[in-house]
Amino acid sequence: MKSQTLDLTCKLIKKASITPDDAGCQSLLAARLRLSRFRIEQMRFGSVDNLWARYGDEGPVLVMLGHTDVVPPGPLDAWSSPPFEPNIRGDWLYGRGAADMKGGVAAMVTACERFIKKCPRPAGSLALLLTSDEEGPAIHGIREVIRVLQERNESIDWCLVGEPSSRDRLGDVMRIGRRGSLSGHITVQGIQGHIAYPHLARNPVHDLARLIGELSARTWDEGHPPFPPTSFQVSNIKGGTGAENLIPGQADAHFNFRYSPAHSRDSLVEAVESTCLDLGIESKIEWRLSGEPFISQPGALTRALREAASSILGIDPKGDTGGGTSDGRFIAPTGAEVVEFGPINASIHQIDERVGIEDLDRLSEVYESVIERLLWPR
Ligand SMILES: [Zn+2]
CATH class of the missing domain: 3.30.70.360 (Alpha-Beta Plaits)
Structure with a gap:
């Protein structure tokens, strides 16, 4: 059977969603999440599309955070295959956004779908938060959504960001803060x-x-x-x-x-x-x-991620604060525990951006396992 996560990543890559144009990525994802009975809110601020999809009313709240926008491809003739046509060569899927971060978004969505199917009454809420303005000025993106959520007292306990954190192999690095x-x-x-x-x-x-x-x-x-x-x-x-x-x-x-x-x-x-x-x-x-710099105090989310990575990938992710900024900076000040964990980042923003095909499925399994460890009723 063809991998659901690979299939969804390909569909997203086909949409040329250069910041802040979402190019229909979020409506595609919203339609899928609706089928899993997530409540969908599309929040558009200025020219930026944001999506807040939530399953459940109770706390604690686990949020999977990501972005659907990508950086421009640069000179098209430098690419080995067109950047917005997903292309598989060897063990890799090529295309703009494959690693940053359509692969991560697809893995989060398929993990949510499988979890809700197995566990329609979780011990808390599962939510997905997406923006089309992470790679840009990030003024009308997550910052604004958080303002709205805070106004109506919707708080977040844990936030798992699917940004490409890994260095040499999937899961070797997780980001626990940012400069x-x-x-x-x-x-x-x-x-x-x-x-x-x-x-x-x-x-x-x-x-x-x-x-x-x-x-x-x-x-x-x-x-x-x-x-x-x-x-x-x-x-x-x-x-x-x-x-x-x-x-x-x-x-x-x-x-x-x-x-x-x-x-x-x-x-x-x-x-x-x-x-x-x-x-x-x-x-x-x-x-x-x-x-401003932030660091997340390790709690239940970090523990769940460590356990999931060690059982599925056989690796203990090293906590690190490198890399550029990410939207985690808007969530951490609310008091939520924020950890970033995603594909290998070696090719992000480059010509011939790519993600490991096997990594997509394994990443989705890790996400599912984290959700289970935090929200399974006991
Ligand atoms: Zn990114």
């Missing part, structure tokens, strides 16, 4: 002038270079186990008019901090701004916080 992410756009003000008369000008490119030199050489902290050390990186830099004999009036750069709980938004803002002052640099900085 904070803070972006800045700095504009350094200089005085424009003739390059032959530097004493009459002030060169903002040189000022910016001194600042970047200072910030990139700094040891921000030694890490804060299990968090790696805080890192400062410049993503874009701009200055100059194109003329070779002109000192420009302004220069600007975009930078980002991925930070451990040894820092906060405020401590980083203060550190950068006081460095500008110390260096005598006249600047203006616009800040954007994507999320």
